[in-house]
Amino acid sequence: MRAHGRGPAALRPISLEPGFAKHAEGSCLVRFGDTHVLCTASVDGRVPPFLRDKGRGWVTAEYGMLPRATHTRGDREAARGKQSGRTQEIQRLIGRSLRAVIDLEKLGERQIKIDCDVLQADGGTRTASITGAYVALWLACDWLVRKGEIAAVPLTSEVAAVSCGIVGGRSLLDLDYVEDSGAEADANFVLTGTGGIVEIQGTAEAAPFTEGQFGELMDLAKQGIGRLVAMQRSVLGLY
Amino acid sequence: MRAHGRGPAALRPISLEPGFAKHAEGSCLVRFGDTHVLCTASVDGRVPPFLRDKGRGWVTAEYGMLPRATHTRGDREAARGKQSGRTQEIQRLIGRSLRAVIDLEKLGERQIKIDCDVLQADGGTRTASITGAYVALWLACDWLVRKGEIAAVPLTSEVAAVSCGIVGGRSLLDLDYVEDSGAEADANFVLTGTGGIVEIQGTAEAAPFTEGQFGELMDLAKQGIGRLVAMQRSVLGLY
Amino acid sequence: MRAHGRGPAALRPISLEPGFAKHAEGSCLVRFGDTHVLCTASVDGRVPPFLRDKGRGWVTAEYGMLPRATHTRGDREAARGKQSGRTQEIQRLIGRSLRAVIDLEKLGERQIKIDCDVLQADGGTRTASITGAYVALWLACDWLVRKGEIAAVPLTSEVAAVSCGIVGGRSLLDLDYVEDSGAEADANFVLTGTGGIVEIQGTAEAAPFTEGQFGELMDLAKQGIGRLVAMQRSVLGLY
């Protein structure tokens, strides 16, 4: 039995709280159970050097975790003076996932910087980050629309993410920390609102796994992401 | 007239929310108006090298600000690879302030690490941090008492902090960001529950100020800190 | 038509040259067409701190690229003072892939450090690295066997990797740099000699792709990796 009586294909309790941060052009506090991530989207009038004068925009992301978001306190990356490989891997994933659903030409020559900061961690921080960041990004685009800077929100689809894994031989959706620690394999799926694949990352933690098992995980992910996308649409008032 | 109709000697709306963070031994979300700081206290069984085998404990603090806590997005210190001078100055202040009210021998050979992370900033982040960190520290000590590791909470007094400043020639308590930006002088006071001075930092932003003005600021601080300490006692159930 | 008349399911010319480096316990110069990577395996008597006195070993990997391995010279990471996110992502992937096929208990309390240094790059450096690193790792294990330190090579299977991608709507195996730059999607597969999945990473570069397309890529990968594993076995004299 999973914690809180969840079945194998059940998500944890999810909430998306748009507008959580007072100053940001877009923001969302996302909760996947006890994993809480504050996502903000900041509009910046300048693009990175490699995009200057090309008429296109950019979306980039940074990720961080408060030192005591976890069971035992971790080092503060700012104090240690560098970001871990894990942090860099996650923030690159968030940025790629969001760029897959935005029309950078329609965004125009400006940059939107996404910050995903984990206030509390219980597994699945990268998938919660992507799911919440989409909401923050939509709101920042909408802010640009309302200011008259662009004609319409230049997002081509929703994007959301969820983890799945094989735990004790069973395929499970949306692993929490305890499940993730004991998983034989886990995979993160980033899919669009129409079921397109944006990113897949699957890793054997112990023995290699089979193509059949991988198919089960993908089926779970498609179900879970369908529900997450519905929630995104709902909190943004789009239906 | 100050924002929200505040008088010169009025604090902003204050809230202290103990136990905000699930994993930490002690935690408090402190709000001074729109300044919101998450303070956690983490118990660590090891002391720093200079204190090994001396039978005394230690309290240290780290401070950070989410990149979009402010009106315009700031650099992420972890990405830039170093903490700013301002960050280091603040975290040293928080640590000193807390160590002034704890009996390190009674704490025993263990360390309590305080993290103050600013989720949203509107002036006074260092004073809110100290005020909230005291609550987190008390709770972590109480956790040690309840585990039977120490006999009693080894805190000798409450400690709280507030900023004051001279704005447009008037002495004001608890400056918000707009007031702080336009202040002729500002000062941060860290006082104990019994009115003892732990730390005073006063700075002329424009022309030097007078001893009489400094006296006015200290009087405001004593009033404000009296009220903050009463709130600390109240949320901790100590009265 | 692909460069050099390759069909969609053809690998580039592959070579594996074991023992390329004089000093290392195991080494292999791997060539996937014009991508050349020198892989070495160094045996270290000490394990990382988190594994001390647990009777288990560890395998870790580092990855680098000579500044002029590429079409235009890149920064030297040692001169810039930090490794890029891409570098860290790749070296974490190599380490995980190798640890998936080694019995760390049978390796005993020692560490094998893999270095993959790209002498020349033309796409697919991470997959060539994994494929060559397996050979270097096997040789280092064999060196331990010949020295009498362990009873048998503690590898549970071969592991090899290849990239696939969708280019101009067609699914192709083993992309070179030009193909990779223009791909609509690409994916890296790390599979064992018996077809088990160790790692899958698929990314949409432009529009999201479909599950059907993903299936095509996986089929190509299984064919390609089958051939790579046969070459690994051959150069190691295992058949």
Added chain:
Amino acid sequence: MRAHGRGPAALRPISLEPGFAKHAEGSCLVRFGDTHVLCTASVDGRVPPFLRDKGRGWVTAEYGMLPRATHTRGDREAARGKQSGRTQEIQRLIGRSLRAVIDLEKLGERQIKIDCDVLQADGGTRTASITGAYVALWLACDWLVRKGEIAAVPLTSEVAAVSCGIVGGRSLLDLDYVEDSGAEADANFVLTGTGGIVEIQGTAEAAPFTEGQFGELMDLAKQGIGRLVAMQRSVLGLY
């Protein structure tokens, strides 16, 4: 009895040696007893980016200590690769103190960089630095006047600094290292030639102290700084 028969309100032997450094536009070797600091002022034609094209100048300061300035050798900050929090705090204080007495518009669009390097330390290095830096700054301004670049020295007042502390229950002026190490409280005062407050920093080292004690320290500081300012005027030939 204090070292060398000093009374509680006596400064250590003070000397200010203008022009100590051959190359700098302004310089002063300041000695507060055995604390020796070389202060230089370097004129730079460019201002920092945030001040470009605003017609105003800037004054900034850096602080350092030779590794063997102290009783036991400290790490060289350049070798360790970063400045300590203490160093950053002090150099920020020096910069703020000097900017409080300069008319940045009259200085014009140029920057004066102050370097305070402690050759030998015996307590009070930050207060000696401020006191000597004022002399170096004045000389650099005078150099600009003599070159015809500005009409007059744009300093609005002298500024000097001294530490005070409570040691063994007594309030003392200008603590040396031994006194500072044993102080119950210490405070640094930065005052102008006309007694205006530029900066106050008071810290309880052990138990909190009282407002009355703080008043005693401020009275001592006013006396001491009056004498330091007279010496500054004297060595600059201003009376």
Added chain:
Amino acid sequence: MRAHGRGPAALRPISLEPGFAKHAEGSCLVRFGDTHVLCTASVDGRVPPFLRDKGRGWVTAEYGMLPRATHTRGDREAARGKQSGRTQEIQRLIGRSLRAVIDLEKLGERQIKIDCDVLQADGGTRTASITGAYVALWLACDWLVRKGEIAAVPLTSEVAAVSCGIVGGRSLLDLDYVEDSGAEADANFVLTGTGGIVEIQGTAEAAPFTEGQFGELMDLAKQGIGRLVAMQRSVLGLY
């Protein structure tokens, strides 16, 4: 007797393999016995800031060693986050040596960046690097000539380098690692094709050595460099 029956004035087997790297404008794999260094020359259209708009070019060099080039694995400098003093010393030497034989005005306002990466080390990596880098530099200049960007190769002479040392009281040419480790003194000579001195570095490893011994080392170096220059000319087709 020296390894492989070498006499005191014999070089190790030397090879120079021009064009080893596919992408670089000039390249050479140089082997001094078991010391193998890949040298590349990259043409960059921009000069460093201090040379802008002066009509002159620049040549600079970077040096690195693969972690397992040596008998025991060394730290990867990119992972450690900084280059060692030894690395910096060597790359400065390579740059100076090459600049001594190039007419920077005839090169025009462009920069040639030399990378010397040690694939395998057995003593004398800096002298092999200089010798191979000259070939790579010549080829990059020739590439500019063939592209019509400059009229002729702007090199004023060949430059090559060799180490000599006193081992067991005997003066030896071109030390390998074992000889170098046991040398009483060693010296690196960088000479031109016409015998001019570009750089001399001599160091006593144990007791100081005499002027007479130094003379012997210089005589050996002149002989060795004469042979190296002949090989450079030969592989470049210049005779």
Added chain:
Amino acid sequence: MRAHGRGPAALRPISLEPGFAKHAEGSCLVRFGDTHVLCTASVDGRVPPFLRDKGRGWVTAEYGMLPRATHTRGDREAARGKQSGRTQEIQRLIGRSLRAVIDLEKLGERQIKIDCDVLQADGGTRTASITGAYVALWLACDWLVRKGEIAAVPLTSEVAAVSCGIVGGRSLLDLDYVEDSGAEADANFVLTGTGGIVEIQGTAEAAPFTEGQFGELMDLAKQGIGRLVAMQRSVLGLY
């Protein structure tokens, strides 16, 4: 004519001021004309890890320059976060030079750390540093003798250094900054009191130079160092 009427073989006015620093076990302020370097020697009871429990000591050196020691202000290395290649090269040279004249076994298992900090620079800072550091080292050894920790000063000879160069075709001793900037070649010589060679570094700044010219420089160096050694002996009271 050279500045101050110096002949080609004349040193600048030299002074050696032992005991300049109050806290260090040994110290010397050395002046070669307007080049002033403060050298300190600090005794440390621990040796570096590679020498633990071998019964031998170690001497190491660090070098720094105050930011405004030079004509125009340089970056502070501690602020920039790393030491330049030049700094590292010089401090390695100082350490090697001193280790060449000390019997590390007689020093016993302790380390002496030399700090050479340039207060004012006018050419020849590295040679002045070595010359002054020898005096500081001798004094620190003598301090150990006087404390009864070692039987005698374990130095086997004096060591001193001087630069020479070819300026306008003439060979000159002890170059100042202006001469050094215009030199066709320069060389630094580190010799013992008995004329043994410890280190030679010669560099062509423009065209290569000849063996005959190099011989002239060495002759000048031998004369100059003879005089420096006599001064070292004199200030140490050894004759």
